Amino acid sequence: MQGRVLFIDLTSGKSRIEEDGGLFTEFLGGTAVATELLFRHGNAETDPLSPLAPVIFAIGPFSALYPAATKTVALFRSPLTGELGESHAGGRFAAALRETGIDAIVITGASDRPVFLHIDGQEAKVRSAGTFWGQSAPATDRILREALEQKGRKLSIVRIGPAGERLSPMACATVDSSRHFGRLGLGAVMGSKNLKAIAISGKGSVAISDSEAYGSIYQTLYDRVVRSDEMKKYHELGTPANVLPLNAIRGLPTRNFAQGFFENAIRISGEAFLEEVNVQHIACAHCPCGCIQVAELREKFAPAHYSTVRVSYDYEPIFAVGTQLSISTPQEILRLIAFIEKQGWDCMSMGNTLAWATEAFLSGTIGEAETEGLSLSYGDTRSYLEAMQRISEGKGVFFRDLEKGTAFCASKYGGDHFAMHYGGLEPAGYLTGENAVMTWVAGVRHSHLDDNGYSLDQKLLMKDMPLEEQVRMQVEEA
Ligand code: SF4
Known part of the structure; x- marks a missing residue:
């Protein structure tokens, strides 16, 4: 690695590149490097949404060079937990960074107007995002691709949706085809800097000093990824392959973690999604596994008129808005995921928080005074869509609070004993022990x-x- 670190100060709009080879030999791997950069340029006491709070992105020595080494790490202070925010995303970001020759990015400051960062090779420009601030995460991706894509240069785009703009601490940052820097609120940190997106492309290549050894290691890893039964399962069904096995061992969290068995699991299993709604398997750049599952959601919006939208699904969203909310069809789950994708929330955090709200409503901890007449009940997709619509419009104190997460809501409204969170973060889909x-x-x-x-x-x-x-x-x- 060259040890090139790109520094961007959004307050001044200025950028510079520093070469720090020692950083990348002393600290091995993108996460270690990014953590060190966070220590150097951040402060554990700084408000996560302050302009002084940095965001670091980094890749490691193997990124985009070996099969499935696709992740970029983001390090920041989490606005959801107040602790270390560490998030990893696939997509094309690591490959694009590799092609620029930049190994890490340090973003500090905050712009006084909506901007996006355009990194083209080793040139970084802070450009206006005024015309698409307020747009959904998928629309932002489309707008930037149309504007920036050049022949022979593949873009990677990280963007936030309106949830990040509203500084929701459960906002994520979406990367390319529905990969996410999820959990822990990177979307809010970007929003606090008025940073709508990062678009990156390069055309550099990496010189291989021993191509024979490289080829041999590459082939070994490739075979492991492509030919193992484990990865075959992930290619065919994706992570939703885990729905039925977890249900069988009573480890599939259901209705706000009240039980580990969902009676309709077979209807929303990876197999059911594949049969009923799947239209495509896609992959992160340089991954031969291709575990990302894409479905098509067809919805009637007027008599004799339908819209179709492609929605990526994984095990965790199926758990978060499926079993947690007792939703029993792939189509309904996709409708909820699609809404969450547009807003740019972390799906696990939103699903868990809606499950907490449902239990709070059913137990009388809150009532229609808080929900302003909306009745929340498990299995009722329409009420969850309406709740999320109100959150996205900022309608009503209770709904504005919901996007602050389960811990915040329980501390304000009660129901702490059924508020599922660890240190402020809503859990992933495992009730295993x-x-x-x-x-x-x-x-x-x-x-x-x-x-x-x-x-x-x-x-x-x-x-x-x-x-x-x-x-x-x-x-x-x-
Ligand atoms: S396609 Fe799936 S297995 Fe491959 S890197 Fe992306 S998330 Fe991982």
Whole structure:
């Protein structure tokens, strides 16, 4: 790696590139480098939405060079938990960064007007986003692609939706074809800087010093990705392949984590989505697995008139707005996901918060005075769409509060004992046992993917393991 770091100060609109090879040899991997940059340029006491709070993006030495090494990491202070915000996204961002020759980006300051960042090769420009501020996340992607795409240069676009503009701490940043810097509120941090999007493209290449060794390692990894049964499952069904196995072990969180079994799981399984609504499998750049599942949602908007929209789905959204809200058809789940995608919320956070609101309503913790006449009940897609419509329009105090997350709402309205969150972050879709809970409580970002608690719980179904050994494995993973 060159160790090139692009610094952008949105307050002044100025940028510069510094070469810091030592940073990338002392700290191995994008996450380590980005964490170090966050320490250097940030402060743990700074308000996450202050102009002084930095956002760091980084890739690692293998990014975009080996199969499935597709992730870019974002580091920031989370407005949802107040702790470290670490988020990883696939798509084309890592490949585009690699093609620019830039290894990390440090964004500081805040613009006084809506802007987007256009990184073309090693030139970075802060440009006006005034004409598309307020647009949905998918529309922003379309607008920027039409405006910026050049022949022979593939763009990657990271953007926020209106939720990020409203500084919702559960707002995410969407990357290319429905990949996300999810969880922890990167969308709000970008919104606080008036930064609507980052568009990036380059045309550089990487010189390989030992092409024979590179080819051999590449082939080994490629075979592992393409030929293993595990990855075959993910290619064919994607992560929704996990719906039925988790349901079978009573680990599929249902109706605000009240139980781990959803009676209609078979109707919203990966297999059901594939049969009924799937139209495409796509992949992050440089990934031969292609686990991303895309469905087509067809909706009637007037007599004899239909619209169609493509919606990407994964296991986590199916859990968050499916089993958590007791929604039993792929079409209804897609309608909810599509709404969330447009607004740019983290789907897990929104689904969990709607589940909390439903339980709060059904238990009498809140009533129609708070919901202004809207009745919330499990399985009622229309009420959830209406709730999200009101949130997006800022209609009513309760609905404005909902996009601040479960922890905030429970602290204000009550129902803390059924508010599902760890350190302020709504959980992922695993009700597998105590190891998942422990690693979410103790994990740096309180979420899945950076711990193995939920997979350890599943291994323990097959064998006994002394508690000390379980703790040792958790610590090792951490
Ligand atoms: S296509 Fe799927 S398996 Fe491949 S990098 Fe993207 S998310 Fe991972």
